[in-house]
Amino acid sequence: METAQLPRPERIGLRRGWPSSPRARELLRLYSFRDPLSRVEYRLRLAICPFEEVARHVPHDASLLELGCGYGLLANLVALDAPARAVIGIDSEPERIAIAERSARGRPRVSFEVGDVTRIDLPSSDCVAMNDLLHHIPHDRQIPLLEKCYRALPSGGRLLIKDVGKSSLAKYVWNYAHDLIKNRWLPFYCLDTPILVAILEVVGFRVEVERLDAGYPYSHVLYRCFK
Numbered sequence: 001m002e003t004a005q006l007p008r009p010e011r012i013g014l015r016r017g018w019p020s021s022p023r024a025r026e027l028l029r030l031y032s033f034r035d036p037l038s039r040v041e042y043r044l045r046l047a048i049c050p051f052e053e054v055a056r057h058v059p060h061d062a063s064l065l066e067l068g069c070g071y072g073l074l075a076n077l078v079a080l081d082a083p084a085r086a087v088i089g090i091d092s093e094p095e096r097i098a099i100a101e102r103s104a105r106g107r108p109r110v111s112f113e114v115g116d117v118t119r120i121d122l123p124s125s126d127c128v129a130m131n132d133l134l135h136h137i138p139h140d141r142q143i144p145l146l147e148k149c150y151r152a153l154p155s156g157g158r159l160l161i162k163d164v165g166k167s168s169l170a171k172y173v174w175n176y177a178h179d180l181i182k183n184r185w186l187p188f189y190c191l192d193t194p195i196l197v198a199i200l201e202v203v204g205f206r207v208e209v210e211r212l213d214a215g216y217p218y219s220h221v222l223y224r225c226f227k
């Protein structure tokens with residue numbers, strides 16, 4: 001499978017031009033039915049989280065299953081990049097999925113479903129992605145979820161996990177505080193990078209780790225996991 005050749009961001013972190021790029025504008029247009037405040041929220045999300053750096057690792061000819069897809073920003077970005085591929089997003093919050101579904105109207109290859117990914121069977125896919133989901137999954141459900149992802153992938157398939165890292169204490173604390181307030185005290189189950197890598201390797205993946213936090217106040221880490 002070929003890796004999508006999205007242009008590299010010219011600047012790192014908050015200083016890059018991505019949230020005003022043509023691709024980001026195209027993405028945000030899918031949410032034009034939303035009120036202005038919500039659209040500002042999505043734009044801010046695009047500014048503080050390295051979506052395009054995650055999307056560029058989804059192979060161009062791969063189907064995508066996104067777990068914990070929220071409003072569908074990453075799933076839609078990947079779908080815009082190669083409209084012929086199948087993209088499915090799953091989230092446990094029905095209101096978020098209702099918005100994601102509306103954003104996908106008229107594009108039959110993009111679909112969204114309500115579901116708790118720790119409890120449902122996952123459909124097979126060439127690529128599975130989790131963008132800031134894993135730290136919301138209780139520790140005792142993380143390994144079973146990673147094993148399910150492994151089973152959902154074909155040989156050569158990949159799991160992309162973008163999550164919070166602990167390498168920078170200040171960024172970690174900032175991320176933690178942000179999540180506590182934004183998610184109304186939802187528990188935070190962040191794993192140390194070496195521990196998560198060890199778990200992923202035991203599950204069967206070959207893992208590459210990349211820090212994506214340069215220039216951000218948040219501690220983004222990308223785990224590229226190959227079956």
Ligand SMILES: C[S@@+](CC[C@H](N)C(=O)[O-])C[C@H]1O[C@@H](n2cnc3c(N)ncnc32)[C@H](O)[C@@H]1O
Pocket residue numbers: 045049067068069070071072073074090091092093096115116117118130131132133136137
């Ligand atoms: C921090 S948000 C990230 C949303 C989206 N991936 C993004 O990057 O904008 C975490 C999402 O995970 C969802 N979530 C949490 N636990 C879940 C579970 N067990 N099954 C499915 N979705 C879950 C939440 O509803 C929320 O939309």
